[in-house]
Amino acid sequence: ANASKIDEAEAKFDKKIKVKLITEGEREGWININELWKESIQAEAADTKPDDYLFYFFTSGTTGMPKVVVHTHYTYPLGGFTTSSWVGMKKGDLHYNISQPGWAKFFWSSFFAPWNMGATILGYHADKFVPNEQLQTIQDLDVTTFCAPPTALRVLILEDLKSYDFKLRQCVAAGEPLNPEIIDVWKEGTGITIRDGYGQSESTAMIANLPNEKIKYGSMGKPAFLYDIVIADDEGNIVQDCEEGNICVVHNEETINGIFKTYLIQKDKMMKVFKHGLYYTGDKAYKDEDGYVWFVGRDDDVIKASDFRVGPFEVESALLEHDAIMEAAVVASPHDLRSNAVKAFVILAPGHKASEELAKDIFRYTEEHLARYKIPRIVQFVESLPKTISGKKRRVELRNQEAVDKKNKTIIPNEYFHEKY
Structure with missing residues (x-):
């Protein structure tokens, strides 16, 4: 095909x-x-050198066009040890990783992590993602370690997890930040806590919740052992605890980790991401006093409304705790007075229908669980969300369409406004 x-x-x-x-x-x-x-x-065997090019990965392109990332023979396989330690993989495990082969996470979890530890990888081809078939496979083949993106997990937790007899020992999630609501439902159904992790096509697992360590729901965990992670401002200054900044890696050519060598074509992007002795990931976060890192959002996804900065992930997490909501994406919607208003695109869970009454209930719920400046002022019920091959939301598409619709004063079906819009 x-x-x-x-x-x-x-x-x-x-x-x-x-x-x-x-x-x-x-x-x-x-x-x-x-x-x-x-x-x-x-x-x-080819006569290769450590610094020879090994892989070309396309980035997800969540906020712009994808870039071609180049990894070398030496650093990338070694960088895979952070993934092994995050998953908690060991010799004899059967590992199942739900991901498209075009995604860098496929190589993290389906190649280097199991190869490094002597584990076995399960390859399961399906033309369509059917939740009960996936869960049945995990049960019947005695999968012991499991990784999936939140996009897949949101669908799996709608099934009766307690009706399966799993042999699962460790579960992790990657691709987008993991919402606490998913962790709770999965733990109740399987007895296993899903642990979040963070990395990029340009790296391996850089931040993770490791096995047997304390987990703070909503946090991506702590820096992995090969990466010196700091939260810095645009000038390269490390910010104070609990202050928002850029997720950066202290960069030294002699240091071994999984950071990429170069962009293949977009060489002009290199100066933007490598500066002040740091590699800038392009993501915003803050680190608390215990060293845990909390994701705020992709730099371009952070919403600026009424002089406040709103991270979409926190708002989306609150929305997902509402019983009627299966999935949500939050973006900026142009507003004459606020510059932008917070808008939520919502996919409803089975058994719920879009209505003004439900929209009002969602508005009330967010008022109870979020600071006033973070609450969505607009809700639009949709059937699907634009996503990358790895399941990450393409908020940029929603944001661009929103700007066009507001400029043209388009009447949008199933769109509802907060009374304080």
Whole structure:
């Protein structure tokens, strides 16, 4: 299904791909992978150097166009040890990682983490994500360690988790910050606490809640052992505890961690992310007095309303605690007086229907659980949200469409305004 896309892209360049393997059917210029199993093939190792390029990863592109990230032979596999320690993987484990192969997290969790520890990886191909089939597979194959993005977990927790006999030992989540509501439901249904972690296509797991350590619900955890994480301002100054700033890594070319080597094409972006002796991740957070890191939002996603800065994740987490809401995305909506108002796009849980009465109930709920300047002033009920291949919300698309709709004074179905809008 994807071979034609590769051929189309290859045709635009002079250089040709040396080897193309196809898993289903026949196609000119491709080798069917089944041909490789017909005879014993002795592979000859290439003469590579530690700093040679190993992987090209595309970033998720949550706020703009994806960038091509280059990792090397030496640092990236070693950087995978932080993922191993975060998952709590050990020899003999059967690990299941729900992720698309195009996502860097696929290599974190489906290759280097189990390879480093001598664990086994479960590969489960499904054309469509069916929650009960996923849970049945985890039960029937005795999966012991499990990783999934919050997008998948939000659907899995709607099932009767207690009806399964899991052999799970460790569970983690990555891709977007983990909402406390998911942790509670999963723990009640399986007896296992899902532990959040943080990293990027440009790195491996940089911040994590490790096994047997105290967990603060809503926090991404503490810096992983290969990464010197600081919260800094735009000038490179480390900010005080509980003060919002940029998530940065103290950067030294001689230090071994999973930080990428370069962007392949967008070289101009390098000076933006490597400065003041730091690598700037582009994410905002704060670190508390105990060293736990709390995610605020992607730099471009932070909402500026009435001179206040609002992190979308905190508002989304509060919304998800409402019984009627399965998923939510929060963005800035242009407003004549506030500059921006906080708007929530909401996907309802099964059994609930969009209505003005439900919108008012959601407004009341957020008033009880959030500071006044953080409460959504607009709610729009939707069927789906724009996402990247790794399940991260593309808030930029919602934000851009919102600007167009407000400029054109578009009447939007299932959109409701707070009385104090």
